[in-house]
Amino acid sequence: MVVVMAGENGNGSLSRAMNAKIMGSGNEAMVLAHGFGANQSLWDKIVPKLSQVYRVVVFDWTFSGSIKDPNLFDPKKYSSYSAFAEDLIALLDELGLTSTIFLGHSMSGLIGCLAYTKRPDLFRSLILLSSSPRYMNTEDYEGGFNKSDIDQIIANIESNYENWATNFASLVVDKADPQSLSRFQKCLKEMRPEVAVPLARTVFGVDERDILEKVDIPCIILQTKNDIVVPASVPIYMQKKIKGSCTVRVINTNGHFPHLTAHIELLQVLGEVLGF
Secondary structure, three states: OOEEEOOOOOOOHHHHHOOOEEEOOOOOEEEEEOOOOOOHHHHOOOHHHHOOOOEEEEOOOOOOOOOOOHHHOOOOOOOOHHHHHHHHHHHHHHHOOOOEEEEEEOHHHHHHHHHHHHOHHHEEEEEEEOOOOEOEOEOOEOOOEOHHHHHHHHHHHHHOHHHHHHHHHHHHEOOOOHHHHHHHHHHHHHOOHHHHHHHHHHHHHOEOHHHHHHOOOOEEEEEEEEOOOOOOHHHHHHHHHOOOOEEEEEEEEEEOOHHHHOHHHHHHHHHHHHOO
């Protein structure tokens, strides 16, 4: 598999800062964007197969523990998904990519939706993996968390980040796969607590439900059969709101990280819906 470090010709300052890599040599580009507390390494199980079909782009968001420059993450700048969407747009422009297939895990699914509304030329389709437009419940919407739950999460991150990271990982990764659980715990603990607190406030406080109606390209929503972070009602809600053709597929595994715990099933579903 050919791996190109994006920006290695000296012209890509953002792609270098975000550790962007391009693998494979297909005609179409597929962009993989990780979620909260993760980094690009969590895609490792599916990249080899995908790179046989696509040029696969992976990168790290500025909050990731693998980012070399600790000053890249500015809590004020990243207090909403808008700055992440602008980073994504700038990265794709820098790499010279248009009409991409975008696969976003968790928070990144909605960042992709937001980026699409700003620059539709950059995206051909969106794949939303374990994504949610809002995590907080309202009277007429089940996000999965009450405000008191989210307040407690923030308080636990602030008081003992190491302990919270261990416990949170065990809730969101299928315990039947201890290797994957350990892998996400390691990623989560690499993220600095001073980054984790404001980022958690952003993610758990977000409400991007209105953006869904502005998405009018083909979308695939992928969900596990049991995800503590994203209730089963959320993919159905998103499917109804999105204007483009939208398919929901349920992957037969538990937890929030099917690309870690059920990568073969995930690749099968992707192959079926994308035709490879």
